[in-house]
Amino acid sequence: MLSATQLIHAIPVDPLTGAISVPIYQTSTFVQESPGVNKGFDYSRSNNPTRAALESLIAELEGGSTGLAFASGLAAIDAVVKLLKTGDEILAVDDIYGGAYRLFTAVYEQYGITVNFVDTSDLKKVADAITAKTKLIWLETPTNPTLKISDIGGIAKIAKANGCLLCVDNTFATPVLQQPLLLGADIVIHSATKYLGGHSDLIAGILVAKEETVGARLKFFQNACGAVLAPFDSWLVIRGIETLHLRMKHHSRTALKLAQYLAQHPAVAHVNYPGLPSHPNHELAIQQGKTGGGIISFTLVNDTNEAAIAVTSNTQLFKLAESLGGIKSLISHPANMTHKSIPAEKRRAAGVKDSLIRLSIGLEEAEDLIVDLASVLDSLEINESSNAYLVNNEY
Ligand SMILES: *Cc1c(COP(=O)(O)O)cnc(C)c1O
Numbered sequence: 289m290l291s292a293t294q295l296i297h298a299i300p301v302d303p304l305t306g307a308i309s310v311p312i313y314q315t316s317t318f319v320q321e322s323p324g325v326n327k328g329f330d331y332s333r334s335n336n337p338t339r340a341a342l343e344s345l346i347a348e349l350e351g352g353s354t355g356l357a358f359a360s361g362l363a364a365i366d367a368v369v370k371l372l373k374t375g376d377e378i379l380a381v382d383d384i385y386g387g388a389y390r391l392f393t394a395v396y397e398q399y400g401i402t403v404n405f406v407d408t409s410d411l412k413k414v415a416d417a418i419t420a421k422t423k424l425i426w427l428e429t430p431t432n433p434t435l436k437i438s439d440i441g442g443i444a445k446i447a448k449a450n451g452c453l454l455c456v457d458n459t460f461a462t463p464v465l466q467q468p469l470l471l472g473a474d475i476v477i478h479s480a481t482k483y484l485g486g487h488s489d490l491i492a493g494i495l496v497a498k499e500e501t502v503g504a505r506l507k508f509f510q511n512a513c514g515a516v517l518a519p520f521d522s523w524l525v526i527r528g529i530e531t532l533h534l535r536m537k538h539h540s541r542t543a544l545k546l547a548q549y550l551a552q553h554p555a556v557a558h559v560n561y562p563g564l565p566s567h568p569n570h571e572l573a574i575q576q577g578k579t580g581g582g583i584i585s586f587t588l589v590n591d592t593n594e595a596a597i598a599v600t601s602n603t604q605l606f607k608l609a610e611s612l613g614g615i616k617s618l619i620s621h622p623a624n625m626t627h628k629s630i631p632a633e634k635r636r637a638a639g640v641k642d643s644l645i646r647l648s649i650g651l652e653e654a655e656d657l658i659v660d661l662a663s664v665l666d667s668l669e670i671n672e673s674s675n676a677y678l679v680n681n682e683y
Contacts, residue, residue, distance in 0.1 A: 289578065290349060290463055292533040298348045299530060300341055312523045313337045334511050338519040342526050346484075349463040349529070351470045352496035354503025356510050357522055361459065361479025362387050363515035364493030368424070368455050368475055370509045371502070374400035377421040381408040381438065383431035383638055385457065385479075386626050392426075408438040409569060411446070418450045427473075428457040429466075430573070433585045433622045433646040434639040435560040437569035440576055444472025453502070459483070459613075464536040466577045469498045475506075482613030483582070486528035486535055490521050535615075538651055539582030545654040546647065547584050549661070555668040557587045557643075583612060585622075588643035588668065595668060596621045596643040605652060605660040612648035617657055620646045 302311050313336055318329040329335050339357050347355030358364040365388055372378070378392060382405040392403040406417045408427055425447050429438040440456060447454040455475040456468035462483045468476050478484055480492035495510075497503035510516060517525070540563070547561035559566070562573035563580020573580060588595045599619075600608055606619035610626055620626065627640050636642070649657070 290467065290533075295349060295464070295533050296530070298345055299526060300345070310338060310341045310523060310526050312519050314519050332519070333514055333516055336516075336519050336522070338526075339517055339522040342517070342522040345526060345529065346463075346478075346494050347496050349467075350458070350476050350496040351463075351467050352476065352498045352503070353500045354495075354497045354507060356495045356497075356503075356506055357480070357517035357525070358493035358495070358510065359515040359517055360491045361477065361481055361493040362391060364477045364479075364495045365391060365457075366515070367495060367506050367509040367513070368477060369396055369401065370513070371453065371505060372396075372401050372423055375421060376401055376423040377419060378403040378424045378426055379408075379414065379417050379422050379452075380405050380426040381428050381431055381436075382406060383434050383436055384426070384428060385432055385459075386629070388426070388457070407436075408443065409436045411439055411442045414443055415446050418446065418452070422450065423452050425452055425454045426457070427454065427468075428460070430460050430562050430577070430581060430583065432460065432583070433560075433626070433644060435562055435567070435583065435585060436639075437562055437567070437573045437577070439569075439572055440466075440468050440471040440473055447474075448472070460581055460583055461577050462532060462536055464533050465540070465579055465581060469496065471576060474498050474502060480525045480528075481611065483536065483539075484528055484532065484613075485525050486532065486613060486615070487524075488611065488614035488616070490524050492517050492521055492525050494525075535651065536579075536582070539649050540579035542652075542654045542657065543582050543584055543647075543649040544580055546649060546657055546661070547580065549658050550584065550586050553665050555589055555665045557589045557591065559584065559586045561585075582649045583646065584649065585644055585646045587641050588645070590668060591641055591643040593623065593642050596623070596645055599664045599668070600645060602664045603660050604663070605657060606647065612646075614648070615651045617650035617652055618648040620648075622646055 320326045342357050343355035453474045456473045458476045459479045476496045478494040480494050544563045550556050551559045561580050561584045600621045606617045609618045
């Protein structure tokens with residue numbers, strides 16, 4: 289497990305000046321001594337010292353050979369799909385991030401790359417879905433927004449046996465909670481927009497490859513296609529990573545308290561949180577992911593759009609917004625926000641019910657967040673037990 293000390297001291301001191309904070313090299317080009325003779329940098333799309341510092345840092349945290357920083361999480365995902373050729377197939381988790389779904393289907397199907405969506409929380413379904421065309425397995429674990437857990441180590445074995453690459457979107461867990469490359473994955477991607485950045489102030493993406501050969505091909509695409517992360521934004525991600533350990537611990541601890549509170553609330557039908565023993569893959573979740581993480585979703589007894597809108601529009605501390613992983617707690621209603629473009633029947637079949645509500649737990653006090661949720665949930669169904677719970681549990 290990645291310790292806080294390891295993480296903090298993986299952040300480099302500037303070798304040139306001793307600056308303890310990584311300098312921002314805000315430059316497009318680098319003066320050369322003679323043609324082709326330089327100090328390792330010639331043009332900032334190809335390489336930039338601030339971006340390079342972030343790239344080596346994240347490679348070290350994930351336990352890979354090559355780190356790469358992109359202008360967004362989707363640009364990072366795009367670079368991975370470019371490893372494929374016409375006729376190849378992606379086997380992807382069914383509860384996939386909407387932007388990845390759109391990229392795989394609306395963009396890459398045009399070029400003859402197909403995608404097969406499978407419930408990857410079931411190893412047998414993964415093994416059965418592999419064909420001779422499958423070249424890439426795409427996992428998110430936990431998934432968004434139903435928090436399903438897939439067995440990274442088990443799926444890595446299936447990938448290896450069938451000669452395909454395994455790529456894990458580690459946005460929700462971060463290397464503090466889960467290190468997919470150490471469990472056998474080949475590539476890790478992050479939307480650094482979320483926990484790595486951690487302050488809701490940038491858009492960024494990360495790739496880490498385990499093997500140098502795969503890393504070199506991805507680096508070629510990064511430079512050839514050009515969606516690189518700017519020096520200042522690279523610095524912001526490094527600055528975010530400085531407190532990642534502390535933040536992930538706090539997010540997880542508070543999320544567990546909120547999940548427990550929600551699970552006993554009479555207006556709540558079901559809570560999806562990998563840290564609760566009631567989660568179908570709880571054991572695996574805390575073994576490969578250490579904690580349940582900072583994201584919770586839940587449905588209401590009154591499973592309607594109206595009830596979900598009443599809850600999500602009336603919290604004070606929880607701000608109604610897309611995205612996740614920042615210091616302020618966010619609340620969202622997937623059926624009307626992130627998943628609105630998916631037909632209602634298909635959306636419901638994937639577990640995204642009309643009343644499903646997603647929470648990104650920030651860094652506030654658990655007690656204050658519970659009071660905020662109680663103010664909206666208790667008005668759906670007044671019940672004394674929820675208040676008794678608050679008093680009895682010293683939040
Ligand atoms: C946000 C997100 C992405 C996309 O990242 P952007 O930085 O928004 O491009 C990919 N995967 C997951 C799990 C995400 O939450």
